[in-house]
Each structure stands twice: as structure tokens, then as C-alpha cells.
Amino acid sequence: MFWILVQKELKAILQSPKFAASFLTFSLLILLSFYTGIKEYKDFDKNYTTAKNLVQTTIDQADSWGKIQYQAFREPSPMQIFATGINNDVGRLTAINKYQPVKLEHSVYNDDPIFAVFRYVDFTSIVTIVLSLFAILFSYDAVNGEREIGTLKLVFSNAIPRSRFILAKFTGSWLGLAIPICIPILLGLLLLLLFGIPVTGAIWVKILFLLGISLLYFTFFLALGILVSCLTKYSSTSFLILLVVWISFVFIIPRIGVMVAGQFITVPSTAELESQRTAYRTQTWDNYSQKYLDIWNKMAEGAKGMSEDQRQKYYDDHKDEVRKQQDDLQKEREQAENEFVERLNESARNKRDQLDKLGLILSRFSPTSAYQLTVMNLCGTDIDLRRRYEDALKEFRQKYNDFLDVKMKEDGFGGYSISFSSKGGFTFKDGRGKSVDTRNLPQFTYSKESVAAALVPSIIDMCIIIVLTLAAFAGAYFIFLKYDLR
Amino acid sequence: MLKLIIEKELREILGSAKFVFTFAVCSVLILLTFYVGAKNYQINKSQYDAAKTENVRSMQDLTDWRMAQVKIFLPPMPLASLVNGVSNDIGRNIDMAGMGELVAKESKYNEDPIYAVFRFLDLDFLFQIILSLFAILFTYNAINGEKEGGTLALSFSNSIPRDKFILGKIIGSFIALATPLIIPLLIGCLLLPVLGVPMAAQDWFKLFFIIILGFLYFSVFLSMSVFMSVIMKQSSSSFLMMLVIWIFSVIVIPRTAVIVAGRAVDVPSVDEVNSQKSKYSMQLSDEFFHKMMQFKPTQEGMDAFKEFQTFTAGLSETRAAQLKSFTDKINQERENKQELQQNFAFGLSRISPSACFSLAATNMACTSLKLIEEFNRQAVNYQGIFKDFQMSKTGATSGGMIMFTTRGDKDKKIDPNELPQFQFIPPSFGSQFGKALIDLAILILYNLIFFIGSFVAFLKYDLR
Numbered sequence: 024m025f026w027i028l029v030q031k032e033l034k035a036i037l038q039s040p041k042f043a044a045s046f047l048t049f050s051l052l053i054l055l056s057f058y059t060g061i062k063e064y065k066d067f068d069k070n071y072t073t074a075k076n077l078v079q080t081t082i083d084q085a086d087s088w089g090k091i092q093y094q095a096f097r098e099p100s101p102m103q104i105f106a107t108g109i110n111n112d113v114g115r116l117t118a119i120n121k122y123q124p125v126k127l128e129h130s131v132y133n134d135d136p137i138f139a140v141f142r143y144v145d146f147t148s149i150v151t152i153v154l155s156l157f158a159i160l161f162s163y164d165a166v167n168g169e170r171e172i173g174t175l176k177l178v179f180s181n182a183i184p185r186s187r188f189i190l191a192k193f194t195g196s197w198l199g200l201a202i203p204i205c206i207p208i209l210l211g212l213l214l215l216l217l218f219g220i221p222v223t224g225a226i227w228v229k230i231l232f233l234l235g236i237s238l239l240y241f242t243f244f245l246a247l248g249i250l251v252s253c254l255t256k257y258s259s260t261s262f263l264i265l266l267v268v269w270i271s272f273v274f275i276i277p278r279i280g281v282m283v284a285g286q287f288i289t290v291p292s293t294a295e296l297e298s299q300r301t302a303y304r305t306q307t308w309d310n311y312s313q314k315y316l317d318i319w320n321k322m323a324e325g326a327k328g329m330s331e332d333q334r335q336k337y338y339d340d341h342k343d344e345v346r347k348q349q350d351d352l353q354k355e356r357e358q359a360e361n362e363f364v365e366r367l368n369e370s371a372r373n374k375r376d377q378l379d380k381l382g383l384i385l386s387r388f389s390p391t392s393a394y395q396l397t398v399m400n401l402c403g404t405d406i407d408l409r410r411r412y413e414d415a416l417k418e419f420r421q422k423y424n425d426f427l428d429v430k431m432k433e434d435g436f437g438g439y440s441i442s443f444s445s446k447g448g449f450t451f452k453d454g455r456g457k458s459v460d461t462r463n464l465p466q467f468t469y470s471k472e473s474v475a476a477a478l479v480p481s482i483i484d485m486c487i488i489i490v491l492t493l494a495a496f497a498g499a500y501f502i503f504l505k506y507d508l509r
Numbered sequence: 510m511l512k513l514i515i516e517k518e519l520r521e522i523l524g525s526a527k528f529v530f531t532f533a534v535c536s537v538l539i540l541l542t543f544y545v546g547a548k549n550y551q552i553n554k555s556q557y558d559a560a561k562t563e564n565v566r567s568m569q570d571l572t573d574w575r576m577a578q579v580k581i582f583l584p585p586m587p588l589a590s591l592v593n594g595v596s597n598d599i600g601r602n603i604d605m606a607g608m609g610e611l612v613a614k615e616s617k618y619n620e621d622p623i624y625a626v627f628r629f630l631d632l633d634f635l636f637q638i639i640l641s642l643f644a645i646l647f648t649y650n651a652i653n654g655e656k657e658g659g660t661l662a663l664s665f666s667n668s669i670p671r672d673k674f675i676l677g678k679i680i681g682s683f684i685a686l687a688t689p690l691i692i693p694l695l696i697g698c699l700l701l702p703v704l705g706v707p708m709a710a711q712d713w714f715k716l717f718f719i720i721i722l723g724f725l726y727f728s729v730f731l732s733m734s735v736f737m738s739v740i741m742k743q744s745s746s747s748f749l750m751m752l753v754i755w756i757f758s759v760i761v762i763p764r765t766a767v768i769v770a771g772r773a774v775d776v777p778s779v780d781e782v783n784s785q786k787s788k789y790s791m792q793l794s795d796e797f798f799h800k801m802m803q804f805k806p807t808q809e810g811m812d813a814f815k816e817f818q819t820f821t822a823g824l825s826e827t828r829a830a831q832l833k834s835f836t837d838k839i840n841q842e843r844e845n846k847q848e849l850q851q852n853f854a855f856g857l858s859r860i861s862p863s864a865c866f867s868l869a870a871t872n873m874a875c876t877s878l879k880l881i882e883e884f885n886r887q888a889v890n891y892q893g894i895f896k897d898f899q900m901s902k903t904g905a906t907s908g909g910m911i912m913f914t915t916r917g918d919k920d921k922k923i924d925p926n927e928l929p930q931f932q933f934i935p936p937s938f939g940s941q942f943g944k945a946l947i948d949l950a951i952l953i954l955y956n957l958i959f960f961i962g963s964f965v966a967f968l969k970y971d972l973r
Contacts, residue, residue, distance in 0.1 A: 041749055048753050052761065059768050066771075074780035081787065092787065112598070112618035112625035116780075130619050132598040134779040136878055137851050138771070139598035141763035141858065141867075153756060160752070263527055266646065267534050270639060275538065277627035282545050285552060285624070292556045293615045294580055294602045298563035301578045305570045379623050386627060395626070406622045441801075449817060451802040 025187050025194075028178075032195020036161060042199075045157045050207035052149045057211035060104030060145055061218045067099040067131070074116065082461050088431050093119040093423065095416055095467035097127065100403050101220045105233055106147040106395075108404025111138065117416055119423050119467070121357070124364055125416040126293070127409055146211070147398045150237045151391055152273055154204065155244040159265045161200055162248025164258035165192050166503060171258060175508055189249070189503040193496065196245055201238055208234065228474045229401050236401075236481075239488050240394040244269070246495035253502040272389040280386030288378040291371050303363050311356050318348050372410075379406055390491050393484035400481040403472055407480075412469065419467045426465050434459060511673045511680075518681025522647060528685070531643050536693040538639060542630050543697030546590040547704035549629065553585035553617075560602070568925040574902040577923065579605040581891060581931040583613070583884050586875060587706045588715055588935075593631045594876025597624065603888050605931075607896035607906025608829040610786075610836050611888050613881070633870050636723035637863050638759055640690070641730040645751045648682050648734035650744035652967065657744055665972050675967040679735055679960060686731070687724050694720055714938045715873045722873070722945070725952040726866035730755070732959035739966040762861035770854030776846045782839055789835050793828045800824055822905050851878060859948070862955050869948035875935045879944065883936060891931045898929055 036042050078094045085091045096116045103110045114127030115134075132139035166189075169175040178188065212230070215222055222230075248265055255261040322341055326334045386392035399405035442450045522528050560582055568577045583601040600613030618625035628634075652675075655661040664674065698716065701708050708716070734751050741747040804820055806813035858864035871877040899906040902923075 040746065044749050044753060048756065052756070055761070055765065059764075062768070062772070070778045070780060073778065074784070077780065077784040081784075081791075090791070109618070109622040109625045112616070112622055114619055127619070128614055129779060130598075130616060132595075133600055133614075133616050133619065135776070135847075136595050136599055136881060137767060137847065137854060139595045140854075140871075140878065141767050141864065143768075144760060144764045148760070152760065156752070156756075160749075259527070263530055263646075266642070267530070270534070270642070274634070274638060275541075275630070278630045279541070279545075281623055281627050282549070282629065286548050289552060289555065290621060292560050293620050294560040294582065295556070295563045298560065298567045298578075298580065302563065302567035302569070305567060305576075309570070375621065375623075378621070382623050392627070399626070406626055409619075409622055449804060449806065449813070451804075 024183060025191050028183070028188060028191030029195040029198065032192055033199045036196065036199035037203075041160065042203075045160065046203050049149075049153060049157060049204060050210075052144070052153055053146065053204075053207040053211055054214070056144050056146045056149050057104065057214045059143065060107075061214060061220060063107075063143060064099055064101060064104050064220065065218070067103070071096055071099055071115075082464060085461065086458055088427055088434060088459055091427075091461070091464070093464075095119050095419065097412055098469050100471070101215070101222055101226055102229060102402035103404055104215070104220070105145065105230070106398045106402040106404050107143045107145045108147075108399040108402060109406060109408055110404040111143070113409045113412075117413075119416070119420050121424050121427075124368075125413050125420055127412060127416075146237075147395060150240060151395060154237070154241050155269060155273060155391070158200065158241050158244035159248045159262075159269055162196055162245050163252055163262040163265050165196065165249045166252045166506065167255055167261055168252065168258040170256075170508065179508055185504050185506070186500065189253075189500055193246065193249060193499070196249070197242060200245070201241065204241070205234075225471075225474050229477060232474075232478065233398060233401050236394065236397050236485060236488065239485075239492060240390065243390050243488060243492040243495060246492055246499060250495045250499040250502070253499050253506055272391045276389035277386045277392040277395070280384075280388065280392065281382035283385055284378055284382035288374060288381060290374045290378055296367050296371055299367055300360070300364055304360060307356070307359065311352065314352055315349065318345055318352070387484070387487055390488050393487040397481040397484040397488070400484075401477050403477065405480070411472075415469055416467065419465065423465050423467075426463075430459070510669060511677050514669070514674055514677025515681040515684065518678055519685045522682065522685035523689075527647070531646065532689050535640065535643060535690060538630075538635055539690070539693035539697050540700070542632060542635050543591070543700045544704070545630055546632075547701055547706045550585055550587055550590040550706050551704070553590070557582055557585055565925045568923060568928075571923050572921055574899050574923055575607075575905060575907045577907075577925070577928075579895065579928065581605050581888060584933050586935055587701065587708050587712050588719075588874040589876045590706075591631055591716065592633045592719060592870050592874035592876055593629050594633070594871035594874060594880070595878060596876040596880060597629070599881050599884075605888075605892065605895055607892070607899050608825070609832070610840075611885065611892060613884060613888070632719060632723065633867055636726055636870075637867060640723070640727050641759070641863070642755060644686065644727050644730040645734050645748070645755060647686055648731050648738065649748040649751050650738055651678050651682065651735045652738040652970065653741055653747055654738065654744040656972070662972055671968050671970070672964065675735075675739075675964050679732060679963065682735070683728055683731055687727060690724075711935075711938045715875075715941065718938075718942065718945070719870045719873050722866055722869050722949065722952065725949070725956065726862055729862040729952060729955045729959065732956055732963060736959045736963040736966065739963050739970060758861040758863045763858045763864040763867070766858035766860075766864070767854045769857060770850050774846060774850035774853055776850055777843055782843055785839055786832075786836050790832055793832055797824050797828050818905070859951055862952060865948040865951045865955075869945040869952070872945040872948070873941050875941060877944070879936070884933065887933055888931070891929075894929050898927075902927075 074094070074096055078092075082091055082093065094116050097113070111131035114130050116129055117125050117127050119125070164171075166175070169178070179185075247268070248261075251261045251265050251268075252258065255264065322338070322345055325341070326337045329337060383392075383396065387396075396405065442452075560580070564578075564580045568579070571577055581603050583599075586596075589596040597617040600616055602615050603611050603613050605611070650657070652661065655664070665671075698713075730751075733754065734747070737747040737750050737754075738744065741750060801821060801824060804817060806816050808816055855864070855868060859868075868877065872879070875883070896906045
């Protein structure tokens, strides 16, 4: 009996023109999202490789250590094809040197704002908006629709247990819709291989999870549709209610959640932090410049009364000692500034954490947010993307600067130096060598996230979707047990 | 007769539970949009004020104006909170120097990525997605629904001219659905001054025009739905068709148009352009230092030092001019290609009424791509003022290759308040209206096409 009911449901869905139209639309959109995602990934990858090569060329051509302008770039990931997330909003590169802190700049949307106008179509947006709408479209009249046209009574004129009927309804609708939607998705995955996207084993596992969670999200809306159709008498009412719920879940709650959080927690802007850093540098500069001057004055004091030759010898003898004192002072200054900047950043980061936490808690009232957050975590395009990269870059910056310190000590900064004395006038020195050996210069590489690392932050969101789906289904099940069939 | 049909339509819509429900939802959303927009404006304003204050504070202990790290900021604009456009995607801060290229950095979404995840609620989103969907919901069965319910045949058992009937249907639906929306929109507008959003007269004009555009867009979907309900036999089919059209109009066409344009017009990447600039800049630096090393003072002591300063300042000026001419050239080349790409993308996207509305609304709110151009243009103008100011104060300007500063008298600190203020002036209503005109015309055209389509199709409609 159960399978007969499932077959009836399957037939009703598959033979309807509604199915043909929505299946075609969905297939077209999914294939389009895969195609554009692949193209976008390839563009990102091309730009990444070109930019890296350009930087490498300038490094290879550098004739002094001081001339090297290293830039580290954010690597593209094939997973961004599925969920753009904040990938295009976050900066792609940062300069790595002693003088500037790590800061990802030049986001795709900032550099090419035309893409920000309408943004991208990705797999996640199609599932979030279109697939959920279709789930509602096929389930809003699952029960009350049958009651309106009288087929519900007809079915129950046979000895069918209610529990079996509602289970069959759900299973039939799910099979009738879920299996066909897998076809364009599989074709899309085939496109990945055809276009030569480097899909590793870990990525395939992530894709499997992604498809699983997408089907779960779709199942939630299907169960919700059946629940509302059990709760309401007329299909027109259930459709209206579902449409409003859909709008709230997909568009309103996620936005409102974050915006409400923004009203309570204000994060200082980067411009504000930078000005505070500048103010600190200005305030401490006087102190340090006096110390620099004192070192020179002390040496000049020691050479007082000496002849020109003696003075030159005295300077040569004390050169290393003075340089060491200067270096120590420089290090002390840098350390103090770094500590200050770190404190500033830490405080801003804490506030940003609070904002993110509150915003996400509030937005999780919507299963759509939970779905989006899970997918972005899996794809590595979540809100922590910038932080993860900046942390890795900070670590690299330290390593890079240490390397350059050693090299500059060995070979010199390599720049020009100008000295001026009131008696001797100007002396210029070109300290650049013919070439420097940059083969061992540290290169930034970002270690990709493992499947487990991507899954752990998503557990809570996955649980939310599972619980909501079970609740919607259980609700539909128990309400239908007492449903007035007339 | 027409009046009677309109009244019937009005009664039918306004008396339905569906209307009460959707009206309540729309009202809440509209009010929420204005409220959140106003609150966001305040948050952005406080961030902007704090950044400006900190920047001034960072100059307080300086004794030389050339050491000042001046930043200019794109101020929050009241309308940008109501129609976001690209205002959160583009850089808002520029490090100012007397010479050299200016680059806007730090977009809102780059700084606070959480906002980029779900984005903001604004009028563009509200009209484009929500209200258009409701327009479909109320009119997808305007004609075929009446036929299915048998009321169409009943109506035409009286001597009603078909043209008046369809006209009455469209006008009635529009009045019944659009007029009630005016109430929450007016309350929303009132909220702006109450919540301390400083709306100038120009802003009110722009907002008024954005709302007019919204209604025009709303009526495109309304007339399109009526048209579909005339040409399709069953209301379920017309609903499905409208839903597919809505998805294509809102999601597919605008985005695909940009992607197609991206493929058709190849714009060199920023990294490539920057690399060219960097190479040329290094070459000029080598030349600079080479020339600098040829310096032979004609005077002695500190006079020689001053002579050297003037000499290097001259070299810096020459280098900056050469670099500027080079960067202007390659920037111009990129901008020309970008413009071509934009024209192509927007031209193609205008097949979708949603894109037309979005482009017109963002143009009116000054949050379209033109905002970037305008900010850069005004920043470059300010650079001239800033340079003159530095010259008048120190005789030299910042941003060159070598800068000599002397340990000045600690008591002779600069007064940051003397610095000329950068004031971003949003383009006037007139100039923005000109830019939105083409989309306005297209929206009117779409309305006419679907209106005439419904009218003509209904004249031959099979009432049975």
C-alpha cells in the first residue's frame, strides 16, 4: 500500500507541466551556476598566477634586498565555484614588509566593481532561493489541495492508515523532486572535470557533504510545505503563508539578524585604527629620534679635539658598535609599535568577534542562514576567511622579515645613502650590488583546510537544519493524524 | 462603466484576506528598511566621525606639515543607506599626498565581512524582490482566474466593452496594491528626520524619484502578470510562468549579462596594471638617484643643504609628472575598457526590468559605479588644494622620493584645524536624473508593451 501511494505521488509530480517547467528552469540555473563558477575560478586562478609571476619577476631582477617588494596573494580554491561567500569581498593580496602590517586589500569587487552591481550566480544562491521556492511550490497543497478536489476522501474510502498516507506523501514528493534535481547537479560536476578543475579527494568529500546538506535544506522546505498544508484548510492560504515564511527565511531574517547585531556592537574602522597607530608613532618619534641623535652625539663627543685622520679612525673603530646600538633601538621601537598595534587590533578583533557571534546567532533563526553558513564553511568562503589568511600571513611576515634582517646584515640594505657634513658637503654611496640571491627567499603558501576543519564549525548549523526538518516532518505527521478529511 | 469595474477590482482586492496579510508584511518590511537604513547611516556616520577625529589627532604632535598622514574619507550619504548599490563594495578612504596616484581602500564589506554574507535590507531589494513578487501574486489570475471561477462570463453577460474591462482591471489592481504602500513609505520617510538623518532638499527629490521608479517597476510586473493571465488558459500556468520570469528577471539576466560582458571585453587586471606602474616607477627611481648623485653644490654649509633640498624637490616633481603621465595613460586605457564592458553589461541586463530599476535607483541614490568616479575626481581636485596648502606651509610637498624634515621647535606644533577640509559633494538631482532617464524610459516602455499586449490579447479573448 505504501509503495502504491508513493508511486501515485511520483506520477502526479512527474507528469505535471509544473514539474517540467520547474525542472527545466532549475537545470538551466544549476548548469549556468557551474559554468559561471568555473569561469570565475579560472579567472581568479589566472590573475593569481599572473600576479605571482609578476612579483617573482621583480624579485628575480632586484639588485638589492631593499628593493624587493614582496606581495602575498590569496589562493583560489575550486570550492569557491559552489559558494562565492565573501570570496570577492575580501582583499586578495597584501604587501609583506617591515613597515606595514598585514592587510588584505584589492578585493575583486573593489577592483572590478561591475561584478558587485548584480553579483554572481552560484550553486548556493540557486539552492537557497530557487530550490526552496520549488519545494514550496510542489508541497503547499499536498494535503489541503487533495481535500479541496475531493481526492483525499476518495483515498481514505480505502483502508489506508493515515500515518502511511502522510509518509508516502512525503517520500513520494521527495523522490519525485530530489532525484531529478540530482541530474543537473551531476552534469555540473562533470563540467568540473571537463574544464580541468583540480578536484582532490578532500574536495570530493566536501562536495558530497555540500550536496547532502543542500538536499537536507530542500527537504526542510518540502516538509514545511506539507506541514502548512496540513495546518490550513485552503491551498491558497497555505501558499500565501509559505511564501511569507519563505521570504522571511531566505531574505529577511538573515539580513535583520546581522543588522540588529550591528546596532548593538560598533567595530572601529581600519581608518580609525591606522590613525591611532600613526598618532602613536608621532608621539613616540620624538623620544626615539632624540635617542638616535644621542648615539651620534656620544660618538662625536668621543672624537672631540681629534685631528681629521684620528677622527676617521675613531669613527671606523666605533662603526659597528654604533650600528648595533642603532639596530637595538630600531628593534625596541618596532617591538613597542608592534605591541601597540597588536593591542589595538586585539581590541577591534574582540569587538568584531562579538558582532559576528551575535549576528550569526540572530540570523540562525532562519534555516537559510544555517545552510549558507554551512556551505560557506565547507567551501572556505566564510566570514573567517580574512582572519585565517591574515593570521597565516602574519606568521609568514615574521619569518620573511627575519630572513631579510639576516640577509641585509650580510649584504647590506643595498640602497643609496647620502651623508652630509657642513665641511665635507655631500657624499653619495650606491650600495646596490649587481644581484642578490633570492632563491631562498621565503614564499607564502597557505595550507588548505582539511575536511574535518571545515566541518567542525558547521556542526551547529547542520544540527539546526536537521532539527528543523525533523520538527516540520513530525509536525506534519502528527497534525495529519487528527486531520479533518471533509 | 470604467469606474464601476475599477471599484469592483478595488473591493475585491482590498476585501481579501490575502491583501491584508501581504499589506501587513510589506508595511513591516518598508518600515524596517527605513528604520535600519537610518540606523546604519548613524553607525556609518559615527565611524566616519571617529576616523576623522583620529586622523586629526594623529597630526597634533607634528611640527612639519609634510609629516602629516592625511586621510580623506567618503562620507556616509543618507540615500546610500536606503539604496546601497556598490557603496559598501568600494574603498572609502584615501591616503592623501601632495603628488602621486590616489587609491581608495577599505570597503565596508572587506572590513566587516559579516555584512557581506547576507548584505543589507534596502529599497532596491524591497522593490526588486519582494514587491514584484507580491504584484505577481495578486494579478497572475486576473483574467484566467475569473474565467475559471465563472465570473468572467457573468461580467460579460452585461454589456461591458472589453477594452474598458481590461483597463479597469489593470488600473484597479494598480490602485489597490500601490496606494496602500504609500502609507508605510510616507511613515518611513518621516522616520528619517526623526532618527536624525539629515536629508537635504535634493535628497528628498531623489528619494521621491526612487519611489516613483519603484512603482513603475511594480507596475511592469503587474501588467506583465495581467498579460500572462490573458494569454494563458489556466491560472496555475500563468503563475508558474510569472515565477520563472521573475527568477530570470531578478537573478539570471542581470548576472549573466555581466558575465557575458566580462567574457566579451577583456579588461587588464589591476595586478597587471600595477605591475607596469611599479616597473616604470622603479626605472624612474633609478634615474632619480642617478641624477641626484650628480649633484654638486655651489654653496657651502647649510646653504648647500638647502640647495640640495631644492634640487631633489625639482627631481621629485619631474619624476612625479612622468609617473603621472604614464599612470594616467594606462589607467585611462583600463577605464576605457571598463566603460565598454559596463556599457555592454548594462545594455544587455536591461532586458530585465529588475536591472533597469536597480540601475536607475542606484544612479539616483548616487551609489552606482559613478560613485567611484566621482569620489576619485573630487579626491584629485582636493589633492591640488592639499599640495598648495603644503607648499604654502613648508615650501615643499609630500609624496616625492626624498623628504627632509628637521627636528623643529617642539612648541611650534602644526595646527591640524588649518588643513583645508575635504568635502564630498554628491552629484545634483539634475545630473543623476539624466543618468537614470534611459532606465526610466525602458520601464515606461515595458509598461506600455504589456499594457497594450494585455489590451489587444483580451479583445480577442475566448470568454468561455
